[in-house]
Amino acid sequence: MLIGELSRRAGVNAHQLRYYEAQGLLEPERGANGYREYDETAVLRVKQIRHLLGAGLSSEDIAYLLPCAVGEAPVLPGCPELLAAMRSRLQRLDQQMAVLAHSRNALADYIDAAERTGSETYPPFDDLVPA
Known part of the structure; x- marks a missing residue:
């Protein structure tokens, strides 16, 4: 075909x-x-x-x-070489997930802090952008 x-x-x-x-x-x-x-x-x-x-x-x-x-x-099949390759990939995925979870938590913390600060402490956005 x-x-x-x-x-x-x-x-x-x-x-x-x-x-x-x-x-x-x-x-x-x-x-x-x-x-x-x-x-x-x-x-x-x-x-x-x-x-x-x-x-x-x-x-x-x-x-x-x-x-x-x-x-x-x-x-x-569950032969040792294939299992080792798959376990290695699983470990890499776990590491990537840990990095993403850390990034997600850091971003959530920034959002939380920005929401707690409130907009009253900052000038309106239009005042920050040059005309």
Whole structure:
């Protein structure tokens, strides 16, 4: 099937499919005319990629895990190498969430302080902006 058909059947844009190819996640054949040609397994593979991206895995992580994936969801075997890769990604996500939570709390504190201060201590905004 051509890229447009795969795009329709997998529910993703053609540019995403080209990106997956560039990342080594999809490997289409090339027809005599130079067009990408995908076999039937490409639909399943794209769905697996989408699920793994949705879990927060990077393209690099997925390239490592994908050969072991089974089914659309997909199911991954519990071998030590795969578990280590997934645990590493989970740790990175936890760190990012901690940074975001800290930023959110700091911003909420600034908002709270600004609301407590009130507008009566500041000149009207129009007085601050040059005419």
